[in-house]
Amino acid sequence: MTTFDKREEGFERKYVLDEELQFKANARRNKMLGLWAAEKLGLSGDAAEDYANSIVAADFEEAGDDDVFRKIRRDFDAKNVQQSDHQIRRTMDELLQKATEQVRSQVK
Template identity: 55%
Template sequence: MTIFDKREEGFENKFALDEEQKFKAEARRNRLLGLWVAEKLGISGDAANSYAREVVAAEFGEGHDANVVRKVMADLEAAGVAVTEEQLRAKMAELMAQAILQVKAGT
């Protein structure tokens, strides 16, 4: 194995690690978002955790964040809770920063 092969392998390993951490951070953000929305909906305990899992699952498939936004906005509107899409996206950005720190810390 040449030095270039080793270097390429190192870059590939770093890319894989970065992608894994990104995936974990997005899932963590969506869980935190689900708990935040559950609180707004008056849901607590096991039901809040269950709702948070639904929000995490909403990201899978095409659309990713768009699916999460659609699901959460529909749930909030159905419950008569006034949150704009801009407010929701701002909260998602705030929670993403928090999730990244948590994933890096290993919590």
């Protein structure tokens, strides 16, 4: 194996690890986001956990975050929860940053 091959293999391993960490961070963010939204919806206990799990599952509908955002927006509208689109997206961003930090700290 040449040095180039070893280097290429190293980059491939790093790419796979980065993608795995991003997936875990997104799943963790969605769980935290679901619990945040559940609180706004007046849910607690098992109902809040179930709702948070439904947010995690919603992320598998399509690539990106729009599927998660739409679910929360629909649910908030149905229950007359006053949160702007900007507030929801800002919370999504803040929780993703927090989740990424948590996931990365577990790897070290």
